[in-house]
Amino acid sequence: MSETTVTAQERIAARVKALESIMIEKGIMTTEAIDRMVEIYETEVGPQLGAGVVAKAWSDPEFKARLVANATDACAEMDISGLQGEDMVVVENTETVHNVITCTLCSCYPWPVLGLPPNWYKGPAFRSRIVREPRKLLSEDFGVDIPESVEIRVWDSSSEMRYWVLPMRPAGTEGLDEKELAALVTRDSMIGTGVL
């Protein structure tokens, strides 16, 4: 295959296979372990877990108090825990503060409640702009208009603390149960790039 016919994707795929094959021979990796990692983050750990936590917080004031006081412990009550969420902090949106999470230095994100981050969260555009022009970015790129009377607070996840957002409960949802409420909660509302 000549260089000019090889795409960047083909070259990366071959490089990954090369490394993977060496690691398998050395007993560091197995294909079944890769399959298991993929299964976990494609089907088990994702934003549906965070949505369940949010719905419970909206429905149960005592749970909400525990969640805001110590998100890691409160999530553990619902059997939600683990990698990249060893020390979680929930920040609550109010009528006066809108929270957004980011990681300007790499890609830190609360995996146990949101799963793996979307590619835009890990890319240069979001990471560079969200700390400098959050109101403009939320409006122009996400269609979310935050009134100037509301403080936008951006949480840069520079340490191993993993922040995520407790969105405001939408009006007119008083009669809904937890399952119905959870269905309303989007991934972006827990990042802070969406509102409900």
Place this chain on the structure above:
Amino acid sequence: MNGVHDLGGVDGMGPVPIVEGEPVFRAEWEKAAFSLFAMSFRAGFFGVDQFRHGIELMDPVHYLESPYYEHWLHSAEHYGVAKGVIDPDELDRRTEHYLQNPDEPMPVTHDPDLLDFINAAVKHGAPASRDSDAEAKFSVGDRVIVDNDSPRGHTRKARYVRGRTGEIIMAHGTFIYPDTAGNGLGEDPQHVYTVRFTSQELWGPKTADPNGSVTFDVWEPYISPAV
């Protein structure tokens, strides 16, 4: 290091490339590249701080242009070679082989212990908090200034907070210190605090959002009392 990865406040990066309905993994190679992290960690290639530094050492132009999980590939390669586990010439030879034979399957092996490790690691994580007898020098409500020096190796002290003054709003206890751990110098646990900076403090009154703030987590050696 003052690397290209330190993106906070950089202009000109364009619109956010949002893809509706994006799959968790966009290609088969992303699945293996993602899995490299946990399995190389288990094999002792790196801690998470070193892993991040391996990414920071990428060519800066390539860092900005490459798909995300290629960053992980780069760091796993970097430490695999440094540890003497991966022979770079062998890696190049096999890359050429798989370019010629892209559909050749990987060898199938079994390791129940590795599967157990994966399930346990995902569920229980790898906490970075560490016990320490060191008393916290700062408390919630203190106003602090971030040191303005520019270390050469791994640090989490982003450029946009250096020299800036903010208020501590949370104190989290002691954690592995990335400025030592990420440079292979041990864990040296330090107190971690969340500091809130106004947008005006970070970007200046002429261009900052008048009603914005950014919080940034600092390890105690990053900060001094603001006078």
